[in-house]
Structure formats: structure tokens, C-alpha cells
Amino acid sequence: MSESSLQASASTNGERKVALREGLRLEEFLPEIQADGTPSDRTVGFLNAMRSGFYEKRASAEEIRRTGTVYANEPIGFVAVYDDAAQEADEFSYSGSFPIATFGHYEKSFNIGGPELVPAHLITMVTVAASHRRQGILSAMMRHSLDAAVEAGRPVALLTASESAIYGRFGFGIATREAKYELNCAGGLRFKSPSVGTVTNADPSKIGDVAATIFARAHAQNPGSVDRQGTYLEYKTGRWSDDVTVPNRTLRALIYRGPSGEPEGFVTYAFNGWGWKPPTIGIRNFVAASDSAELALWEHLANLDLIEKIVWPKAPVDTALFYALEDSGALNTVSVDHHLWVRVLDVPRALTSRSWLADGDFSLRVRDRWGYAEGTFSVSIRGGVASVGLLDNPDQAADMGLDVATLGALMLGDTSVSQLVRAGLIDVTVPPAALDALWATAVKPFCNTGF
Secondary structure, eight states, X not given: OOEEOOTTOBOTTSOBOOOOOTTEEEEEEOOOBOTTSOBOHHHHHHXXXXXXXXXXXXXXHHHHHHHHHHHHHTTOEEEEEEEHHHHHHOTTSOOTTSOSEEEEEEEEEEOOSSSSOEEEEEEEEEEEOGGGTXXXXXXXXXXXXXXXXXXXXXXXXXXXXXXXXXXXXXXOEEOOEEEEEEEEOTTOOOBSSOOOSEEEEEOGGGOHHHHHHHHHHHHHHSTTOBOOOTHHHHHHTTSOOSSTTSOOTTEEEEEEEOTTSOEEEEEEEEEOOTTSSSOEEEEEEEEESSHHHHHHHHHHHTTOTTOOEEEEEEEOTTOTHHHHBSSGGGEEEEEEEEOEEEEESOHHHHHHHSOOSSOEEEEEEEEOTTSSSOEXXXXXXXXXXXXXXXXXXXXXXXXXXXXXXXXXXXXXXXXXXXXXXXXXXXXXXSOHHHHHHHHOOSXXXXXXXXX
């Protein structure tokens, strides 16, 4: 991919892209692995700048080689902004291959709640050096990336954010949440319904293929699910620790097989150590492709010898575990936080890809300051499928009006029209309850992937 300047480049809707100030240079490239197996200088610079932006330690050459190789096989597009003049003027600065801003994007499948997975534009690795903030750099990289998503025909863009106050202005809305639970299991716990199938211990380093197969089944079943990037299995099966050059020897694994003998779920976890009181394990990865898998794995975990507490940090907000336990008070909700953010780029395709529970008709006015989703649309739902048309008069009064970030929040059914009306985010000309019935979903969405 070639170097590009955003100074005078037009976007897909005819508007100008956000300009970078003079002296800044934007470059997009794929992770580069050279003939000798080592990453190129600009790949090394990008990965170290990204790690610096997240306050991680500077990586060794071997760490960069391993992660760079996985990224190259994905592949992930790297977008970097360089300040050549500042680096030349300051003898103490990093080398010219070290950018002052980083941004990554790639395509993965997304369960938007319909019968088929859709291609989604995933955004990750977003950093801007403190010395260069409030100069339009993030806006420029975001515009560059979303234009690429539209050109590639991806109806939605997705991200998971470390901060919740940044991405709403770019049209992203909170579409799924995740909970952190603590389960007090001293002495073991009883379940109201007996489990079926079998749970066995497994070597984490050997479960990569079966873990991928189980995840694929769960991914196809669960609205909000995003397919996983290549680094996931490396970390979640213990082949990599935080230092990717050595394995994670603390990791343990369980596999669940249903009555047919087929694997339907797995969990990896780690013991916090005997210095931790009470004796505690932390869940690292929990994937169940059936209800019986979820309950059987939890029944096994809740009755491990000597363990008194289990921490489940990235869990669905509507877990059935609370109701399955005889002592429901043993499960405590520590926190509920935002997780997956959705940015709609193609309104008709996003709405027609989603499933609907009730028949009906409504009109929808979407405001989008960047133009991708702007318009007034007619939506007709029959037999669980929506037909969407763009109305000729964009100023025509609509049954509901909202900005594109609010549409993203509504898309998967984690919230309702009525709740967003109360929040002042949707204007309606019809009773909100009637729209709630149309937008409702059968289950709460959950994203079991971070990126």
C-alpha cells in the first residue's frame, strides 16, 4: 500500500477528509516480514509505538518477529502518522520509523443477529502521542480507515475501546456490554439441574484446533460475536504469555463433550497463587456452543478442590449461572462496562442483515456528519426480514430520528427505543412501545472477542 497525504484527498461522499497539518505524513502498509524472517524497520517502529501508546514495555526483537508474523498472516493494515521534521530537529527523539500515531484495521466476520455472518471492519491499535493530540490526527486516520471500509463493501465498523468518551463523535455506539463476576465457591456449589455430558482436563497447548471449532459454532449462534484474530489462540491456549517468547505455564484447560461425545465448550483458567487469599482462579477464556456446555463447565469449576473464589472478568450480562445455582447469592456482579462499539456505514445492508421478531413498518431518519449513513429510510418487516429503501426527500418527517452512533447502540438489541428516547437520543412521532416491539431481539448480544 502506498504512502498517502490527507491534505487534499476527497472522501467517498465528496467531502474533504480531515487535513493533517503541514509536516505530518500518513502512511498505510501491511506488516512486512523480510526474506530473513525479521520485520522491516517501519513494522518494528509501528509495533513499538503502539505498545508505547498503551504503556506496555518495549518489545524484544523476538517478540516483534512473532507478533509481526501473525499480523502479516491476518493481514492487518497499519496506518501510521510520522512527524519527520520533529524527529530531525530533536536529537533525543526516536528514529524516523517510529510514528507519532498508530491505527490498525482488518476484516472479520460479525454476527449482527441475522441468519448469515456479515463482513465487518475492525479497528484496533489506536494511539496518538501526547505531544501531538488535538491536531486532528485521530480524525484523519479514522476518516482514512472508514473510507477504506466503504470501498471494501463492509456495512459496519467495530471497535472495543479502553475509554468510553472518545468514539461517539466518530459515529460509534455501545452495542454490547460485558460483566465482571465473582463466584464464592468455598466448599463447592450445588446446581438446580444436573449436568449432562462430560468435562475433562486438557493440555491448553493441544486444544487449538478444537477451541477454534467450538468458537466457530458459538460465533454463528450469538449476536454480537466477532471472529477472532490470529493472536487469540496463541494467548488463550498458553503458547504465548505476556512475553510472547515464552509459554504461559500457569494456564489450565477444561473441555466439555456433550452426550454425543462431540466437544461443545472449553474454558482456560489460571490459579492466582497461594499468596492470594482466598484461593482464587481467574477465567481467561470461556466459550460454550450449547447451554449444557456452559452449565457443565461451571459445575466443574465451582467444585474444584481448595478453590474458594472464581473471577470471571469478561462475561455476558445475562448469564444463566445466577439462576442455575441453588445459592444464587454466591454470584456477585462486580461491574458492568461497555465492550463492542458499532458504527453503521451502510444502513440498508445493516438492517436487512439483522433478524426481526415482529412484522411492521416505520421510517427512520439517520444523521451522520461524515455522510456514510445519512438519509431517511423506509423499513418494512415481513417474516423476520426487513426491506429498506432510501426516501427521495431527506427532510421528510420520520417515525424515529437519531444519529448514527445511536443507531449503532440500537442495532443488536442491547437497549430499546424507549430507553434511548428517555436518554434524549431518539426523536419519535409514534409511541416508543410500538417501535420497541419491532426492534426487540430474542437474546442479549455478547461479544467474546477483544481487539
